[in-house]
Amino acid sequence: MAGRTYPPVEFPIEAERAAAFARAIGADPEDGVPPTFAAVYSLGVTAPQLFGDPDAAVDFSRLLHAEQEFTWSRHPRAGETVTSRGRVESDVNRRGMRLVSFETQTTDREGQPLCRSKALFVIRS
């Protein structure tokens, strides 16, 4: 599966949803879109493409999210529409477990980088 890419997903960052997310993680909605809203606009919109890919055959019930990294070039603002592209970076078996590294690049309307998400998923056998 390594190298597989998924079609870009557009996501409008709505102020209300970002504020609700901020409250859920104990942040002040007045501070704007929380950085980890990337869990929604970057990882959250692309990971389902991987999980729903029959070729990837990810057994969701045995899936663990083991590691997560976000790197920001710029934090998006409410009202922006962003575009995220997911890619399987690596897919290996180790000690009876399958490790899938999934990377998402999120860009703004002008195609400028906003966020890179790297998730490591472990699928127990």
Place this chain on the structure above:
Amino acid sequence: MPVEGSLRDPVLSVRSVTFTRDQVATYAETSGDHNPIHLDDDFARTVGLPGVIAHGMLQMGIMGTVAAEAAGGPEKLRRLYCRFAGMVVPGDTVTFTAEPAGPGKLELRAVNQRGEAVLTKSVAEIES
């Protein structure tokens, strides 16, 4: 001359959170992650869990909030990395700590009420 909040040096920031089912359900709602392991005890048990568990991303979200506080504002965060090392269940109290660790760096810790690390090797890079 007064120093603006956003220009200050990073500081130690600590927050203890007792996780609740409501909070986990609210995170599921606002994040769109409706995996039943976070919402349905019976389902969670069928996949070998003790019951519902908090989202790793909820832990990372709170960690990010504490890191932003330490950094002097969320816009200062450039990188956030977490390893999800332990389960968090409703009723657990987790203490999240972000501590300045050299130029542009915060060391992040999240430890439960038994002293077990639930996030390990976690770091933030910030604009200095």
